[in-house]
Amino acid sequence: MSILSTEQLGHSYHDRWLFRNLHFGLQKGERVALVGVNGTGKSSLLRILAGELDPLEGTVVRERGIRIGFLPQDPTFHEYATVNDFIYHADNEQQRLIRAYEELLAEPDADTARLSALTEQLSALNAWEYEHHIKSILTRLQITDFSQAIANLSGGQRKRLALAKLLIDEPDVYILDEPTNHLDIETIEWLEKLLTGGQKTVLLVTHDRYFLDAVCTQIRELDHGKLTTYMGNYGYYLERKTEAEAIAGVELERNRNLLRKELEWMRRQPQARGTKSKARIDAFYDLEEKTKGYQANQTVQLSVKVSRQGSKILEIDQVFKGYHGRQLINGFSYVFKKGDRIGLAGRNGTGKSTFLNLITGSEQPDKGTITAGETTVFGYNRQGGLALQGSERVIDVVKDVAEYIQMANGDSLSASQLLTQFLFPPEKQFGLVDKLSGGERKRLQLMRVLMQNPNFLILDEPANDLDIDTLNVLEAFLANYSGVLILVSHDRYLLDRLTDQLFIFDGSGTITVYNGNYAAYKQEQEEKQSKEKPAERQKAPVKPVAEKKNKLSYKELQEYETLDREIPQLEQRIQECTEALSTTTDQMELAKIASDISKLNDELDRKTERWMELSEFA
Structure with missing residues (x-):
């Protein structure tokens, strides 16, 4: 029996129906991934199921008393001033006492009698274990300053704060929109174990294929307003989808051949028609409608020219960089070579973004030199996204870079033609930027970077907000990219496929160069730890x-x-x-x-x- 379901659900966005008469059911203990290309309505469906958005048609049916936890792509905290206000609810007795105890401890001259009374109350409610549970989640998500104003938090910190609150509350249903965004790989692996522990009910949208395979046992695809269910993991879904598309393609070709014959018959028909002719005419119109109704999924086409690269690319010599007494880079040197494909690995805050800013010249080192070759052309896809006016038209954003762009095969495309290749039809090209979805904005940003014909490409979390189909195309393009590639990503699949070398940031200023991809590094670390444990016991x-x-x-x-x-x-x-x-x-x-x-x-x-x-x- 479904604990969360819909009846004839329908919703539109900017005068376009995302879905109509949609039926969806979620049973207790199911872990479901919702997939589909950007703009199909995945985020809207999650918001409707979570009660954050009212549908234009139909209803959502929830089991009585069910508690739903929702993590949006971009959380908002309207009524909360500080981290403490958001984490500790006044209507939860344990949380209220824990907050009072923490605030009292922080005072220089704490009232010992009050402290003793709070300690007794916490013990009576068995709240110490609960406090440990809260602290372990907050610490794991790098939330340590509880008095910090939420208005001063970055986008990544806000996302982690919202995720922490949801995990602390332990709802009956977890609805998560891109939960791995802004998390480092170690935290993602921890979240995988947490969500698969016990009989949790999970519905999520994610671009992270390793995370999807680890957490979900069922895939539901939202495509052209319809839901299709695939029992199994993402690999199984891909197999069945490929088979279904092949069958649909064969059927389409057969219908088109039959339509051509029937069209010739229609043209030869006299004006007076009998009963048999009428039935055949009706069948013709049905066949014509089926043929028109079929829409093959379009894919982004990435194929741009790479600028010529000289022998000298980029040289880093004994570079130091620190902030507020903390050393992030401590005497690092490296000479980039043609064909380098490097992934940056390390927890959040260990200096990866600072390193990228140094090599692109937006920041200067405290000591040491960074010298780029004369022919080096950087293309930097920043994590923050596009800083654009919402009232700006999409096509004007592209024309600001160039009216024409040269492709890998030598063709020269106009801004409008290039936008079409990146799945921006004319109505979107002349529409406003603020009407684009998060994934469409990310795609537009990537397009602007590639228009510069870079031979040194830097991608900082390129997977955030992109649908899996677009990611597959991006991977195929990058796999054949002939320039130097630096990739920062929490997507382990992306790192494994596209890099053959890692720069590992430990947070103390040391950057270790590792020859191999992330999977090889992870395996090596696990083997090293398993050997060290018995050795430590013997030495004790x-x-x-x-x-x-x-x-x-x-x-x-x-x-x-x-x-x-x-x-x-x-x-x-x-x-x-x-x-x-x-x-x-x-x-x-x-x-x-x-x-x-x-x-x-x-x-x-x-x-x-x-x-x-x-x-x-x-």
Whole structure:
């Protein structure tokens, strides 16, 4: 039975129907990914289901008492002044006491009697564990200054704050619009485990294919106002979609051939027609309507000329850069070579964006030199997006760069022709920028960068807000791009496919050059950690029994080592069950596998929690 569903749902945007008579149902424990190209109405559908937007037609039916948590693409905090105001609700007794306790602790001369009273109240409500839960989520999402004004937060900080609140509240249904935007890779991997733990009900839109495969067991595609369901992961969805498109293509060609024959017959028909002729005429018009109604999905076409590149590209020599006493780059040197494909890796705030600003000249190093070759042409796709006036027309944004652009095959295209290749039809070209969706704005920004014919391309989080189809085209273009590429992305799939070298930022100023992609680096780090753990235990000094107060007992140590072996085995079994979902279409079997996955996740949560308790003393 659905806990969240719709009845004959319809909604339009700027006088265009996104969908009509749409039926959608979400059952408890389902983890669903909503996919589709930019502009099909995915974000609008999420907002309607979350109760943030009223549909023009139809209704949304929610199970009584259900709590829905919604993470929008661009969160707003109208009635909240500070982080504390947003995180701690006055109507939640535990949260209210925790906030009062934290604020009292921050005072230089805290009232000890008041502090003691709050401590007793927190203990009576078993709120200490809840406080630890809140703090662990906030810390993981890099939220540490609770008195900070929300108005002073960056877009990325606002997104992480909204995600933190949703995870703390633990709703019955998680509705997430691009949850991985502005998160580093380690945090994304943590979020994957959190969402797949227990029997959570999740509906999300994401461009991150690794995240999608790890979290979701069902894909629903919104295409031309209709929903199609695919049981299984993203790889299974792609296979079935390709098959469906091939069948549709064959059927279209057959209908077109038949239409040509029927058209000749119609032209030969006399004015007086009998009953048989009328039936055939009706069939002709039906066939004509079917043929007109078929619309193949268009794809962005990326093919631009790359400026000639000389022998000297870019040289970094002993560069230092810091802010407010914190060193972000400490004596880094590197000489770029033709064909370099480099990914920047590291947690948020470790200096990746600063590094990009240094090499493009928008910031200057404290010490050292950065010298670009005479023929080096930078193309910098910034994470922040386009700084444009909403009243500006789309075509004028492009013409500000150039009226014509030379393509890789030597053709010269006008601004309007190039916009058409990037899926901006004439009505959008002459429309206003503020009517574009987030994904369309991102696509327009990428187009402006490529128009400069760069031979040194820098992409800072290019995947944010792009649909998966456009990402696939971007990947294909970048895979054949002949210039130097620097990529900053939390999308592990993108990093693995497009880079063969990493600059790893550790946050203390050291940048390590690693030869290999992110998957190879991650595997190497995991192997290194697994070897270090036994070695650390062997090196640990043996203390007398009397001093082992805070150490594991022999029995607990055995339990800890057993859990160390069992947890990877459970993760492997969950992965196998998830893959098994895509190999069967039998509903009974699918239900059994889903039930097994839920039980395994519960067991994994329990054992992981116990392992973390024991690891503090191991």
